[in-house]
Amino acid sequence: MDSSVGPTRQLLRLRGRSYVAFVFAPVVPIVGWLEEVDATLARSPNFFVGKPIVLDLSAVDLSQSAISHLIKSIEQRNIRVLGLEGVDHVHVDAGMPPLLTGGRPCALQPAEPQPPKRETKPQETSLLLDSPVRSGQSVIFTEGDVTVLGSVGSGAEIVAGGSIHVYGALRGRAMAGVNGNSSARIYCQKIEAELIAIDGYYQTAEELDGSLRSKPAQARLEGKIMRVTPLN
Amino acid sequence: MAKVLVVTSGKGGVGKTTSTAAMGAALAQAGQKVVVIDFDVGLRNLDLVMGAERRVVFDLINVVQGVAKLPQALIRDKRLENLWLLPASQTKDKEALTEEGVGRIIEELRGTCDWVLCDSPAGIERGAMLAMRFADEAIIVTNPEVSSVRDSDRIIGMLDSKTVRAEKGERVEKHVLIARYDPARAARGEMITIDDILEILATPLLGIIPESQDVLRASNIGSPVTINSPASVAARAYADATKRLLGEKVPMMVPHERKGLINLLLGRRAA
Numbered sequence: 001m002d003s004s005v006g007p008t009r010q011l012l013r014l015r016g017r018s019y020v021a022f023v024f025a026p027v028v029p030i031v032g033w034l035e036e037v038d039a040t041l042a043r044s045p046n047f048f049v050g051k052p053i054v055l056d057l058s059a060v061d062l063s064q065s066a067i068s069h070l071i072k073s074i075e076q077r078n079i080r081v082l083g084l085e086g087v088d089h090v091h092v093d094a095g096m097p098p099l100l101t102g103g104r105p106c107a108l109q110p111a112e113p114q115p116p117k118r119e120t121k122p123q124e125t126s127l128l129l130d131s132p133v134r135s136g137q138s139v140i141f142t143e144g145d146v147t148v149l150g151s152v153g154s155g156a157e158i159v160a161g162g163s164i165h166v167y168g169a170l171r172g173r174a175m176a177g178v179n180g181n182s183s184a185r186i187y188c189q190k191i192e193a194e195l196i197a198i199d200g201y202y203q204t205a206e207e208l209d210g211s212l213r214s215k216p217a218q219a220r221l222e223g224k225i226m227r228v229t230p231l232n
Numbered sequence: 233m234a235k236v237l238v239v240t241s242g243k244g245g246v247g248k249t250t251s252t253a254a255m256g257a258a259l260a261q262a263g264q265k266v267v268v269i270d271f272d273v274g275l276r277n278l279d280l281v282m283g284a285e286r287r288v289v290f291d292l293i294n295v296v297q298g299v300a301k302l303p304q305a306l307i308r309d310k311r312l313e314n315l316w317l318l319p320a321s322q323t324k325d326k327e328a329l330t331e332e333g334v335g336r337i338i339e340e341l342r343g344t345c346d347w348v349l350c351d352s353p354a355g356i357e358r359g360a361m362l363a364m365r366f367a368d369e370a371i372i373v374t375n376p377e378v379s380s381v382r383d384s385d386r387i388i389g390m391l392d393s394k395t396v397r398a399e400k401g402e403r404v405e406k407h408v409l410i411a412r413y414d415p416a417r418a419a420r421g422e423m424i425t426i427d428d429i430l431e432i433l434a435t436p437l438l439g440i441i442p443e444s445q446d447v448l449r450a451s452n453i454g455s456p457v458t459i460n461s462p463a464s465v466a467a468r469a470y471a472d473a474t475k476r477l478l479g480e481k482v483p484m485m486v487p488h489e490r491k492g493l494i495n496l497l498l499g500r501r502a503a
Contacts (some may be wrong), residue, residue, distance in 0.1 A: 132434050134389025135382050136356075150434060153385040154378075171432070 021082055022048075023103070025056040026070065034073055041077060048079045054100060058086025067091055125162075132168065133158065142179055154194065163187070169214075173197075182221045187231060191217040201226050234267075236338055236348045237477075238367040240391075242383030244354030246375045247411035247441070250451055252351040253281045254467070255371070257456040258474035260315035265345040267306065269318040269337075271363035272353035273329055276320035282309065283454025284317050293321040296333030302340050311459050316345075326359050338366040356390065366396055369405040369477075371438060375412045376423035381432055384408070388435060407438035409473060414443045415487045426486065439473030441466055442487035 026033045040047060071081050083100035084092060092099050125144035132150035133139055139146060142161040151168035158164050161179045169190035177184030177199040186196050191212055195204050198221045216231035239252045256268040270278035279285040284307045290300035309315035341348045352363035370391050374384045391404045417423050430437055446464035450457035457467045472482045
């Protein structure tokens with residue numbers, strides 16, 4: 001009998017993810033280009049705050065020490081260099097940011113001042129009814145599920161974009177998935193429904209299996225066929 | 233401050249008017265100052281059941297239209313001095329009934345008596361809506377039949393949405409009164425059971441009134457059964473329901489078939 005349990009090994013999980021970064025492409029003369037950067041910083045000192053950049057060196061031919069000097073000059077201006085691009089790996093030493101490949105250009109919108117976010121309530125996706133739904137009442141909620149804590153009376157009607165849950169007897173009509181949601185279902189504690197429908201497919205009380213009557217049941221669609229099965 | 237109670241059902245012929253008269257009289261017998269109002273404009277009956285049909289001068293519509301003052305239209309019962317009737321009009325069109333006018337009458341009565349009983353017409357039209365509009369409490373009269381129970385369910389839904397109280401976010405206190413209960417048919421399983429009715433309506437039970445010749449006889453001679461034959465089973469059931477309405481705890485009696493003397497003798501002989 002082996003009761004010892006070896007140390008469980010954590011699996012190392014790697015995930016790919018892509019980000020948008022600014023790319024600097026210095027041109028010769030480097031000194032002139034750095035003056036341009038300084039001019040930009042003078043106009044808007046916070047322009048590069050929180051925006052790490054990638055240095056694209058394909059337009060210039062620099063030695064390893066020149067690259068190292070350029071990176072230092074940029075970092076002195078409080079701009080962080082995330083990586084290098086367009087340079088042979090022999091010119092890159094361990095102290096430099098890593099060499100990046102596979103970058104794709106993308107259009108960058110100048111950051112427009114965001115309109116102040118309006119306090120909007122998140123869209124309700126379910127409706128809870130605390131009392132029975134009486135004969136003649138019609139509850140229509142196309143945004144999602146409807147839950148009734150009580151019965152749905154004969155002659156009452158529930159229309160839901162999602163599923164319908166009735167914690168009581170369902171004696172009226174229940175129409176789920178009216179927006180074309182064929183995975184919507186209908187659940188109730190006592191099925192005595194006049195009509196149940198999911199995504200347009202319906203069944204009347206007459207077609208309902210008599211052995212299910214007054215029992216907990218769920219209805220769902222299997223292709224184009226409605227299946228009403230006992231719950232639990 | 234009076235309590236305004238609507239007696240309603242949705243379905244016709246279930247016993248609203250009979251129950252209004254019987255319970256109005258029973259409340260008056262219990263010392264309460266009661267006004268019963270007939271809202272069935274065009275088909276008034278409450279005056280007949282109360283035995284006041286020959287004393288009608290002004291009616292509800294006259295008061296609504298300002299032709300008569302409320303005290304002129306109220307008819308005092310001859311047997312009970314603290315029971316009044318405001319009859320409906322038999323000739324006028326029911327469109328003459330306005331919410332503003334009814335509201336004014338109810339407001340005036342609230343200050344002067346203990347109970348205002350509104351006898352609702354059948355249906356869910358204007359008359360029925362205005363009868364329940366200002367109610368604080370409601371008695372839903374139901375017969376043990378599926379059609380009656382479903383109509384009651386509909387009316388309960390309206391009490392929860394179309395009344396002034398409901399619109400203010402308050403509750404109308406609701407009671408179910410099961411009328412025309414036939415113990416013999418119930419024993420044979422020919423009627424929907426009381427448990428089923430209460431399960432469907434999800435509303436507390438106020439009383440069970442048996443189908444009774446005493447009730448029919450009382451209606452025909454224009455005297456509420458609680459005045460005409462107070463010892464009868466139906467009258468006692470109404471009296472018990474009235475006590476519950478006044479907040480007393482009275483055990484619920486389910487009417488059962490009384491064995492005739494012959495049956496009893498046969499039963500003994502067989503034993």
